[in-house]
Amino acid sequence: MTTTWLQKTEPEDPEADFVQSRRGVILLSGGLDSTVAMVLAKAQGFDLLPIFFRYGQPAADIEGFAAQVMATRHLGIEPTVVNLPEICIVQGSLFPLRNLNLISQAASIASGLDRPHIFVGICSAEAPESEGCQYNDCSPEFLDALQETLQLCDERLILHAPLIDTPKRAVFSLAAALSIDIVETFSCLEPRENEAPCGECVSCRERAGAQRAHLGA
Numbered sequence: 078m079t080t081t082w083l084q085k086t087e088p089e090d091p092e093a094d095f096v097q098s099r100r101g102v103i104l105l106s107g108g109l110d111s112t113v114a115m116v117l118a119k120a121q122g123f124d125l126l127p128i129f130f131r132y133g134q135p136a137a138d139i140e141g142f143a144a145q146v147m148a149t150r151h152l153g154i155e156p157t158v159v160n161l162p163e164i165c166i167v168q169g170s171l172f173p174l175r176n177l178n179l180i181s182q183a184a185s186i187a188s189g190l191d192r193p194h195i196f197v198g199i200c201s202a203e204a205p206e207s208e209g210c211q212y213n214d215c216s217p218e219f220l221d222a223l224q225e226t227l228q229l230c231d232e233r234l235i236l237h238a239p240l241i242d243t244p245k246r247a248v249f250s251l252a253a254a255l256s257i258d259i260v261e262t263f264s265c266l267e268p269r270e271n272e273a274p275c276g277e278c279v280s281c282r283e284r285a286g287a288q289r290a291h292l293g294a
C-alpha cells in the first residue's frame with residue numbers, strides 16, 4: 078500500500094516537538110475519502126480528533142450519522158460536531174470555497190487544542206470519474222498555498238492530504254484493504270426523503286463511476 082503525503086512546505090525542523098507529537102485533527106464528512114484518510118492516518122500512528130461540520134448541507138443528518146459510525150468504529154471516539162452558518166449554496170448543491178472554509182475552521186481547532194496535524198480526505202482529480210474533485214479548492218496548488226498561509230498563522234500547522242495522488246477508484250481498493258465498510262459511508266449531496274442516495278448528483282456519479290472502475294466493470 079503506497080501513500081503520498083502532501084507536505085510540500087517542509088517543516089523547518091522535522092525534529093521539532095510539534096512535528097513529532099502526532100496529535101492531529103481529521104475533517105470527517107462521513108464519506109468514503111475522509112474515512113479512508115482517517116484510517117490511514119491512524120495506521121501511521123496519529124492520535125486524531127475527528128471533526129464533523131454542519132454547514133447547511135442537505136445531507137447533514139445522514140452524513141453526521143455516518144461520521145459517528147466511522148469514528149466510533151475506527152477511532153473509538155465520537156466526532157466533535159461543529160455547527161457553522163450555512164455556506165452559500167449555488168446550483169442546488171455546490172458550496173463555493175467549502176474546503177477553504179472548513180479547513181480554516183479545523184485549523185483554528187487544531188491550533189487551539191495543540192493538535193498541529195490537519196488531515197483532509199481530498200483525492201486526486203486525475204481520473205475520468207473524479208468530476209467531483211475538480212473544484213479549485215481540491216487542487217494540490219490550493220492545498221500547497223493554504224499550507225503556507227496556515228503556517229503564517231501558526232508555524233506548527235501541517236496539512237496532510239494522504240489521498241491527493243490517489244484516484245477515486247483506488248480509494249475503493251484502499252478502503253477494502255483497510256476493512257472499511259463502504260456501504261456505511263455516505264456522500265450524496267441531495268439524498269431522497271427516505272435517506273437513500275439520489276444516484277444523480279456529482280458525488281453519486283463520481284462514486285458509482287469509481288466503484289465500477291475499482292471492480293473492473
Ligand SMILES: [Zn+2]
Pocket residue numbers: 264265266267268274275276277278279280281282
Ligand atoms: Zn446523490
